[in-house]
Amino acid sequence: MRNEIDQWVKQNELDIKTWRQEMHKIAEVGFCEYETTYYIFRKLEGLGFTLHTGRAVMNEEARFGVPSEKELAQHEDRALKNGVPTAFLETMKNGFTGVVAVLETEKDGPHTAMRFDIDALPIEEEVSHAHIPANNGFRSRNDGMMHACGHDGHAAIGLGIATFLSTLKERLSGTYTLIFQPAEEGSRGAKAVVENGWLNGVDFFLSGHLGIRSQPVGTLVSGATNILATTKIDARFTGKTAHAGMEPHKGKNAMLAAAAAVLNLHGIAPHGEGETRLNVGRFDAGSGRNIVPGEAFLQLETRGKSSIENAYMKEEAIRRLEGAAHMYDVALEYAIVGEGLAAETDKYFLDKIPNATQSSQFINEVKDRMPLNGSEDVTYMMRHVQEQGGSACYMIFGTPLAAGHHHKQFDFDEDALLVAVSALAHLVVE
Amino acid sequence: MRNEIDQWVKQNELDIKTWRQEMHKIAEVGFCEYETTYYIFRKLEGLGFTLHTGRAVMNEEARFGVPSEKELAQHEDRALKNGVPTAFLETMKNGFTGVVAVLETEKDGPHTAMRFDIDALPIEEEVSHAHIPANNGFRSRNDGMMHACGHDGHAAIGLGIATFLSTLKERLSGTYTLIFQPAEEGSRGAKAVVENGWLNGVDFFLSGHLGIRSQPVGTLVSGATNILATTKIDARFTGKTAHAGMEPHKGKNAMLAAAAAVLNLHGIAPHGEGETRLNVGRFDAGSGRNIVPGEAFLQLETRGKSSIENAYMKEEAIRRLEGAAHMYDVALEYAIVGEGLAAETDKYFLDKIPNATQSSQFINEVKDRMPLNGSEDVTYMMRHVQEQGGSACYMIFGTPLAAGHHHKQFDFDEDALLVAVSALAHLVVE
Amino acid sequence: MRNEIDQWVKQNELDIKTWRQEMHKIAEVGFCEYETTYYIFRKLEGLGFTLHTGRAVMNEEARFGVPSEKELAQHEDRALKNGVPTAFLETMKNGFTGVVAVLETEKDGPHTAMRFDIDALPIEEEVSHAHIPANNGFRSRNDGMMHACGHDGHAAIGLGIATFLSTLKERLSGTYTLIFQPAEEGSRGAKAVVENGWLNGVDFFLSGHLGIRSQPVGTLVSGATNILATTKIDARFTGKTAHAGMEPHKGKNAMLAAAAAVLNLHGIAPHGEGETRLNVGRFDAGSGRNIVPGEAFLQLETRGKSSIENAYMKEEAIRRLEGAAHMYDVALEYAIVGEGLAAETDKYFLDKIPNATQSSQFINEVKDRMPLNGSEDVTYMMRHVQEQGGSACYMIFGTPLAAGHHHKQFDFDEDALLVAVSALAHLVVE
């Protein structure tokens, strides 16, 4: 049967790559994946899965960092203009994107779940012809949004494996749940999926990521290590505007408070026990040039090797924000808008993966471990499965990278999609 | 005749205050005063002035800091929705707002010019009922824009004096040019008016400002001193984005460069010879929370008691920007997007004003001088007139202030409009 | 008699210049003027003044910013080595420097007081031959201390006028008090002199400064304006040291707190109503390179056109210090170690000085007013005299300057000393 898998993958290569390119074109940021959700839904129709969308996918309260109603409405308008039917859009309104696809084989067997994240990033994609998506006509047509982390590939892998399971349905047993998850960026969506029960009773949980660092296509890492715990924070400083020429002393300068915070946040001492990270990703302050700025807004995140290091960073970060506000006598409000855990691939999978994928002609080398040094809210799912006695893994699918993740020239080798589908298919069949 | 003036002012009180409130409602930022220009044009029609609008008002190249075409287009859309006729709008397209109204008396006499600035600020106006415009229903209906510096009042004074001149036309001699100038905020519009020749051959130039600091209505300052020279600078830092967790060292952090610049810009030593000011009014950086920010944009301004102090501030400011860029290995581009000169009211007017206004019952006290401590691009006009041998003045029309200039609760006492019209009328008649 | 004055000054020119050079050589910082005090004492002996030294000069508690006992002891050691007799030194121990010299004429008449400050600055003096004191052999022989503000000249003027008064004693009436005041730098000594009663009952108070800005010798400014109010603050941040490699997260970084404070202190918005200043003059932090710094110490000062602007600066400064401490979770202690008031020369002297000095051949031009833009604790004396009904003045004695005040190449033209002595002598005789 293993030969059949690879043959099947080869026959479906064009579809898989096309799906990726079409989704690359409709890049959408977290909780705004209206076009993407509709695209996935359409491709899954008729494959024999029960499809869940809208409020069924995520628990409303457990979502982190949902955009404002105004922003959501603008994205909904865009989706409407770009052809998402009103009725379907209505079910997703207010950021209820994503699809959960469940395949019941009607035969007893374990419950296997897989997760594919589907959101893009707020980056304006490269326009030069050196960038393949630009050159080959599938550059994002949604301004200011880009698949710069490979989630378009992840979604295409998901569609691939869904099609494969559909083909094979008669020979499978147990239950298969494919989760097309919104808002991984910022660690915002996974917890809400878990809270709606989709991981309850799952025995085997499969997930992974394309790229991370440049490796030849055909390399498979069976377990990413060092998935960092993370906290996402929004901070708003509110001071008082004043005429910058006449009465500068009457202003309470929120921008200076924020600038002082940013510099000092980046200077938090690293933790001696394990990696730590801090990034301020957005800074928006002031209204006009000759007005002492009365408002400033920051988006930041902390990370740590484990929750200990991350808790240290979070505590220090809040101290910096508070001190900066005090300096300039401005008010500070902050909110935790996302959190991610640390997690590890189970030994079960570290042993299983090399064996199961041995016969795949798409895979040249299986590596034991590679540090991710990033965060992933898939850890909520992994932990949930593990706490119930199931096994979870997080693989890395090797590919050369045109530029680093989150860079406007990010791109990967589409052949890596075939590796991923082949790997998952072999694991399922095993 | 002097008694007639005050009587005329009283009879027109309701009109003058209504004009102010109607223009307060349609607050528009510099070069985007499409509705305001149309409003002024309509009110001036039929008064006997030759009206100049569109490209006749300002020299295209001499305008500083014109918004992007995209922004202008959005404002043009708004104006269209709010009732500005397409044909009229067409003449103003791309930021050619403002009106120059010329009254030829057909009798020999001096050429008198007056300037009224008409633009608002990018501030969201106070909504609470303690704020009179909100309570009385004339709060700005244009989101994020507000008359927080009294230019609505200036424009109403201009309409008042235009009506007065019209009434009196038969008894006047010489030429009267009323300039309703766009984009005073940021010192962006005046120079372009001068370059189109409107101040050539002017003998007497009158201008002034409401408020500045709280004074009783009825107080008139005959010459503002300390109008600061100023330079407006836009700065853009361009670095490189990177994944903030995995490869922070591969990013070139433009936001940190900008934050370092802002803190150190505000720390430029004051000049020992005279006042200096620096304000960074806008800070916009980064795209997403987990992306090392690759772009940052600042809007700033320097000011100085004279061009010597301002030149010092400008030079130091550019040094801070350059050093910050070097620190973070990011590229720096900056542009000078506005400049204002220092200027002084002529002795001619310091002597003339107390006498000419003596009989006005609206004026209780004439003060010799009061420092402005702010900048005003009217100085381009004053200097131009003075260099040609004419005389120029810049008065202050006293009023209590509900809050400082450029504050969202800014408001003045509308009776001050009557004082201003009376003062100008007395000076014209004299 | 006026001719006699100038003749007398000419005859004593060599002495006056020699005194200045000898005191330049023994430059000593505030409260450590042991050699200088002894020098002045020796020169005053035998002139007929009652000389007060040691604890009689200043009230112990009212002295600001006295150096630590350890530092004082080091300076006392130095003075001993440099020839100050033990017995005389003993009376000055613990920073009780300075001399008050009182001349009773035994005839009824007004009480006239003059003040001459005698302290130097913690600056290493220029060594190059372009610097006249270095070239002519009177460079400071006390390492790290230099008369870079002209107080050596002030003290020489004081000795000059003392000698003059002594010569003229028979023809004078009333009382003359000459105060050779320690620790003007940092506004630390004057208040303590006032509190010991030396200004009680004074009718006329004369004081002044050499230089301020370059002017020709022979220029006399009868009243300095804009003497800034000031506050001197010491701040200590105490955190926790840690190994910078192994456990950086366990440190509490006092240096980072201080650096954040310094940047943000310098960024306090200027006051719109009048000049403000802030300077951090000392920063001392950390122990070793590989130790997270647990201690940091700052010396700073604020200034303002009046006590209103200075109070604003002081309040804001303390807020910045507090916020910085909070940011880094370090303790903050601060102390007010000096304060100076704003003050003005009385109209009495503004009128008197031009007349009284008219016949002086040393004086070419008397200017009415010139801004000082600096602080001076002589204001404690001026205010005290004025509050009791007396009159006070603060003159400026013009001289070209080789470099600005407080610069290591500071130097003045010694002929200005003759102008000053002549001016004071004319005022006394008048």
Add this chain to the structure above:
Amino acid sequence: MRNEIDQWVKQNELDIKTWRQEMHKIAEVGFCEYETTYYIFRKLEGLGFTLHTGRAVMNEEARFGVPSEKELAQHEDRALKNGVPTAFLETMKNGFTGVVAVLETEKDGPHTAMRFDIDALPIEEEVSHAHIPANNGFRSRNDGMMHACGHDGHAAIGLGIATFLSTLKERLSGTYTLIFQPAEEGSRGAKAVVENGWLNGVDFFLSGHLGIRSQPVGTLVSGATNILATTKIDARFTGKTAHAGMEPHKGKNAMLAAAAAVLNLHGIAPHGEGETRLNVGRFDAGSGRNIVPGEAFLQLETRGKSSIENAYMKEEAIRRLEGAAHMYDVALEYAIVGEGLAAETDKYFLDKIPNATQSSQFINEVKDRMPLNGSEDVTYMMRHVQEQGGSACYMIFGTPLAAGHHHKQFDFDEDALLVAVSALAHLVVE
């Protein structure tokens, strides 16, 4: 024979602990260990070693970061006062401290070298009685210097093993070189020892450290990992002083440049591939409170998991320094005053140590590896030995710690000294 070792250690326990306490009392910073060197020399006399001191120990040019002549002279004065004989002191003059002790057994055999660092830190030691050295009377009597990193213990271990070798001499073969190295702190002394040839031809190299993190006495780590590469930098900013009140704009503020540098240095992004560190350990700027600071001096260090990460940090650090200097138009001079390499314990020793020490009753547990996360210039020696084909190790001798390394309350359990001597003795005998 193994039983004999432990017996010998027990018999010498009092001596070993006394040596440690006596050296704790005479704590001296790097290149100033005059008293300590003399103490060690005296204890080694008569044990049969050839003792090398003075310029024989270190190559003059290869020493990093030697204090100024003035500082060295002060330390030499102190040593003289504290009883180091003039003749002996003369040989060490100008920072030539340390002892190399060589034992020739006259029998063929391998060359074994051991290194013990002997310098202390510029920290004022805790005075409270909760701190054992203070309570038990061996607190540092040298002001501002303290053994806060356990090198007093290292030196005592060295004396212990020297005595042991001396006792056992008849039964040993080969050559034994014991290096009592100056100036480990700051990575300043080891390279100069290597350059004088002391590690040439060495077959086995033993070294180690007490503590690092709290562990029970009896724990031995056979190979520290993660010894960070490091660079030590001194930076001097030279601007221009000015009177802070009158002419602040004429100053070039070196302190602000340094403060900006410090904040931005601490904000260098961590390297994604491995640990990085940066610390500014000293900040010294300005002369007097009312003088715009013309000078600022920083001592800093970078570290990285390997020379790649350290090189990244060093390059970024220099960029920050340059940018800060440009911002304030001040001159920057910097010097590399110390460098340390990364290194690893050889597999030979990782295997050997557990076996060799198995029978020691002082050792309860041998751990394979533990990260040091710090820097150590012993790496110059390890690398030199390894490059010549020899084997090197760096052990950790477990002890509970009263406070972290480089903290004023740092202290360890003296029983750990016995563990270390026992471990080294077993390895030697093996």
